[in-house]
């Protein structure tokens with residue numbers, strides 16, 4: 595696996611390839627990321643990953659400085675997963691001057707849920723993903739369904755800018771008990787980690803309520819929020835949305851349940867597509 599630290603070196607290495615399959619990450623890789631790499635491999639003529647902790651998508655009070663950086667083990671994991679080329683620029687290499695040109699996603703999608711609780715988050719995500727796309731020029735790009743709204747925002751951006759990139763959504767990898775793998779799980783104490791499975795259980799309960807015919811979505815959401823609050827969580831949202839655009843759902847439409855909640859100092863997100 596070659597490691598490119600600059601855009602120039604990346605472009606040199608990509609020269610002969612016509613069909614890069616790309617996995618953008620912020621590092622601290624877990625098995626969910628490696629699923630993305632493994633699923634990318636048969637889709638391109640070269641498999642490219644990036645590691646870049648993108649300051650633009652962190653709010654001032656968030657964990658940019660403490661975000662886990664695990665360079666050596668990330669490289670080992672990527673090599674073992676069959677990644678051919680790792681793009682790992684530092685901030686000066688990716689943003690040599692302040693990134694004044696930014697990509698603002700459709701507010702109808704980008705300002706709700708995560709975008710509401712983390713204002714500017716999707717501007718930061720879209721801006722860096724557009725820049726990474728411009729550097730790598732992938733034909734296929736892999737994103738985890740764990741960040742469901744992010745996947746939808748990126749798909750919409752790719753469609754609106756007519757980028758010649760197929761965006762592939764990859765299923766969430768879960769630990770035993772159902773906890774979705776996430777780099778931020780590393781912030782949890784042992785006791786919190788044991789409790790964290792309750793987030794996916796609350797989503798399962800929401801899905802089960804829909805599947806068994808309950809049609810008062812607002813009551814289902816209120817119950818999910820209360821069940822977590824009783825256990826000491828601080829939920830930002832537990833909501834049933836239309837899968838197509840994450841707007842308010844009506845019975846009969848394909849649905850997704852989305853959750854964001856704080857457990858102690860750690861904010862976790864998760865979601866579940868509901869088959870009715």
Ligand code: PAF
Nearest residue numbers: 618619620648719722741
């Ligand atoms: O999902 C992530 O890890 C990040 O948001 C991404 C897509 C790599 C952009 O920084």
